[in-house]
Amino acid sequence: MAILAGDERREALSKLPDWKPVDGRDAIERSFQFKNFSQAFGFMTRVALAAEKMDHHPEWSNVYNKVDILLTSHDVKGLSERDIKLAGIIDRLAGT
Amino acid sequence: MAILAGDERREALSKLPDWKPVDGRDAIERSFQFKNFSQAFGFMTRVALAAEKMDHHPEWSNVYNKVDILLTSHDVKGLSERDIKLAGIIDRLAGT
Numbered sequence: 310m311a312i313l314a315g316d317e318r319r320e321a322l323s324k325l326p327d328w329k330p331v332d333g334r335d336a337i338e339r340s341f342q343f344k345n346f347s348q349a350f351g352f353m354t355r356v357a358l359a360a361e362k363m364d365h366h367p368e369w370s371n372v373y374n375k376v377d378i379l380l381t382s383h384d385v386k387g388l389s390e391r392d393i394k395l396a397g398i399i400d401r402l403a404g405t
Numbered sequence: 406m407a408i409l410a411g412d413e414r415r416e417a418l419s420k421l422p423d424w425k426p427v428d429g430r431d432a433i434e435r436s437f438q439f440k441n442f443s444q445a446f447g448f449m450t451r452v453a454l455a456a457e458k459m460d461h462h463p464e465w466s467n468v469y470n471k472v473d474i475l476l477t478s479h480d481v482k483g484l485s486e487r488d489i490k491l492a493g494i495i496d497r498l499a500g501t
Contacts, residue, residue, distance in 0.1 A: 346462050350453045357446045366442050370466035 312387035321393040328396050331379060335387035337396060338379040341403055349374050355402045365391040367399075408483035417489040424492050427475060431483035432464075433492060434475040437499055445470050448498060455494045461487040463495075 312335065313321055322328070328337040343349040349371055356378070360366045368379040380396055382389035408431065409417055418424070424433040439445040445467055452474070456462045464475040476492055478485035 346453075346457060350450075350457075354446075354450065357442075361442060361446075366469050368466070368468045370464070372464045373462050 336381035432477035
């Protein structure tokens with residue numbers, strides 16, 4: 310698994326329009342807002358199950374109904390296909 | 406529910422030696438480290454259930470096996486008895 314670059318990277322990111330680059334890190338991030346904590350943590354639980362299954366985990370935080378997720382691949386110190394795959398799963402779990 | 410102050414505050418915090426004050430906010434925080442993501446998220450799930458039951462929720466983040474938790478009471482803009490109670494529950498769930 311290597312860092313995504315060039316056309317491959319552009320094409321992958323074009324399919325994830327809600328994910329934004331992160332200042333100072335080769336990573337992408339997205340914020341989610343739910344109705345309440347129960348819905349936010351329910352979403353996090355589904356993401357956690359998917360992440361554990363992939364053995365690829367997010368950096369994330371939660372305050373009540375808000376969830377911020379950052380994806381990067383620590384082993385390659387940058388964005389890899391695993392991040393793209395997990396971002397796609399997260400988008401589907403969030404209903405987008 | 407009011408901000409904890411004076412002797413009441415000192416006494417409450419003396420029972421939570423692993424929780425540290427937060428720079429610039431009337432809040433306390435503690436970091437936890439687990440063996441892996443599964444254990445970290447299992448702990449978070451137990452904290453989430455307790456928080457939802459209390460209707461008092463943490464500000465928290467997770468990276469793989471690490472969980473950082475900050476407690477404050479947004480409605481009173483500072484530390485209240487609810488934070489002390491939730492911190493005690495979290496300590497017990499973490500096995501300390």
